[in-house]
Structure formats: C-alpha cells, structure tokens
Amino acid sequence: MAKIKVVQYINQFFAQIGGEEMADYKPELRQGPVGPGLAFNAAFGEDAEIVATVICGDSYYNENLDEAKATVVEMVKSCGADMFIAGPAFNAGRYGVACGSICEEVKNKLGMPVLTGMYVENPGADMYKNSVYIVETKNSAAGMRDAVKKMAPLALKLARGEKIGASAEEGYFPNGIRKNFFEKERGSKRAVDMLLKKLAGKPFTTEYPMPDFDRVAPNPAVKDITKATIALVTSGGIVPKGNPDHIEASSASKYGKYDIEGVMDLTADTYETAHGGYDPVYANADADRVLPVDVLREFEKEGKIGKLFRYFYTTVGNGTSVKNAKGFAAEYAIELKNAGVDAVILTST
C-alpha cells in the first residue's frame, strides 16, 4: 500500500523562523517535514509521511483570519494529501486557536481527515474540541515526544477511515459524541465500588463528569459614566520600567499594582512590558498602546469619565495558568470593590 500523504501546519516558532518578532509571518508552503514533522515521520515509519508543511505566524493567522484560512486551505489543497495535522500547540494560545481553526476549515472545505493537539487550558481546546479531534498534550514543547506518540497512531486511523475509539482510549478531548459499549461489570457494582473508593478517600473516576459552565452574569451598566471611577487592568504585562516586582515573562506567578497618580502619559523611559508572548517593540516604545493611560487622562479632563483609579493592576497572560490568573483577579477585584471603583477596563494582547 502506498504511504499516506500528510500535510502539517506549524507556526513560525516551531519552523525555527523566529519568535514573537516573526509572529506576523505570512503562510508559506515547504516540501517535506519541518521541525516537529521529523518526529512524526519517525513515528509513522513506513505507513505515512509528511509531504509538505505549511508555516504561518500566530499573530498573522489570528489577525487576518479569513485571508489566512483561505491561503492555507489552497496550499493544503495543492498537495493532494490524505491527512492534515496541525501543531501540536501545547499551551500556546494563539497557536492553539490557529490549529483548531485551520483544522475545522480544512475538514469543511476539503473534506480531509484532520487532527491537532494541545494542552487542556489552551483556549483553542474549548473552542474546537467539538468540531475536530484534538489530542490532549502537556503544556510545553517538552511534551512533544508524548504528543507524537498519541497523535501519530490516531492520525493513521483517521487517514485510513478506521473506527475511532472513545476519547478516553484514544487520548482526544471528549467531543460530545457518545459511544455505546458493554461494561464488564454491572452498574450497581461499579457505583458501589466508586462509593467505597470515595469514602476511603481514594482516587476514582466518574463515569459522567458534570459540565463545567463557569459563567458570570453581566453586572448592570454604569448609570453615569461621567461620574464613574474607572480602573485599568491588563494581561499585557505593562510595568514601570525595570519591572520592579520581576513579573515573569511567561507563566506568571504574580501580578503588580502600580500607582499612576499624576501620570499623564506612559513613555518609553517610564514604562515597558514584561510580557514574553508578543513582540514587545511597540509596547516598549509607547505603553499607552496596551494600557491607555494617556487617553483616559484626557477623558478625565474632558469630563467623559469621573476619574481614573489611582492604581492599575497588571500581569503577564502568557502561558499563565487559569488557576493563577483567577487567583490574582479574585484578590485585586475585592480591593477594587472596596476602593469604590465603578467599572474596569481590562486590556489583553
């Protein structure tokens, strides 16, 4: 049997073109495997091979969604392949969203089987797990070997049109599709076993996880914005020059609270970004591009708002765990509330 032909989508980083400064890289088609494709080829052995690789910058894809999708689909089409793999993206947010989005597009437009992989907290996982197969990976590229081990066999099955097992067996995120099968033991026994484990404080696996709908209802609108105290918060990592609290460039373990009393404008000499997940050139040159203190001061003067709150809160939203981010905000939200802040403007990069 002829080898299955696979096309892989990767970002500028995994193609070793560059980091954030190259995140605007436009889609490029290369023959053969690039970067992670080598590990996939090794895992495929004689069964399949990566015939071509599409490389695209993460920012380019997300900022030019329609154009990027159309270009990449044309590139994939021109390869005449049997299977499409994107990523794995691990915990890289924009990359994960791009992988999920392009898989969905290739599947819908070209009718090809598709597969991607990412970490459970990657926003792309929640967004696309019901439309395409997404293998659960670790949160960083150190988990590449593990990801390839799970993705390669599933890719072969998909390409051959074989029956795909349940999510727990194949390692993909549950996609809402139920498979009927016979358990070895009857329900009453399984339930009692589970209860005994629970009583004994031992780990057990539920057969029916409750959906996690963490939604907070919107608060009522601000009655009179011209009298309101407004606070600025950002995940874009804006800090006083020198990053006095050493907020980490990625996987932040803390947030900063900084006094902007009397500060009318953020300048290159006074503020910068600590964020390691986007090209910092523009924010370092003028941090108002991320944390718009200058215009809010003008609004204050013009009476468009009551006042800008004396402190801003900041952290780096780059591979930072949901648990940490939630913890930071739960803490400073109470401070904001107690300080009588009426509304918050939160900016993200």
Next chain:
Amino acid sequence: MVKEIERVGIPVVHICTVTPISLTVGANRIVPAIAIPHPLGNPALSLEEEKAIRRRILTTALKALSTEVTDQTIFDN
C-alpha cells in the same frame, strides 16, 4: 480575570484583538482591538492618528460599560 472582576459586582469591559478567545473565557462586554502587540495603537500611523484610534476604542468601551447587556456582547467600533 474578567470573570473574577465581574463576580465581585464591578462591570468590566474586555478590550482584546482575538475576540473569540474572550467569548470562550466568558467576558460579557467585549470591544475588539487593533492587533495583538498593540491593541490600542498602530505604529504604522502618526502619533496623532494613533491617539484618535485609541480614543475611538475607549469611547466604545465606555459605551459598552453604560449599556445594559443580558448576554455576551461584542461592541464594534
């Protein structure tokens, strides 16, 4: 973070470029931004033009905060 702020009872508007992520995360009032590395600016323009963009986005943000919503809403500039 938007949810935790909303949870204590403060209305919050999320200004971001990749709005689908904001929707997934659960922001209720969302205003689209310019680009990932410069959400409220555009280095290709003059400083005055950039500021005009920033004013426009923030004016939309204030409008979002002053508007009653029952569900997740994107306020286009």
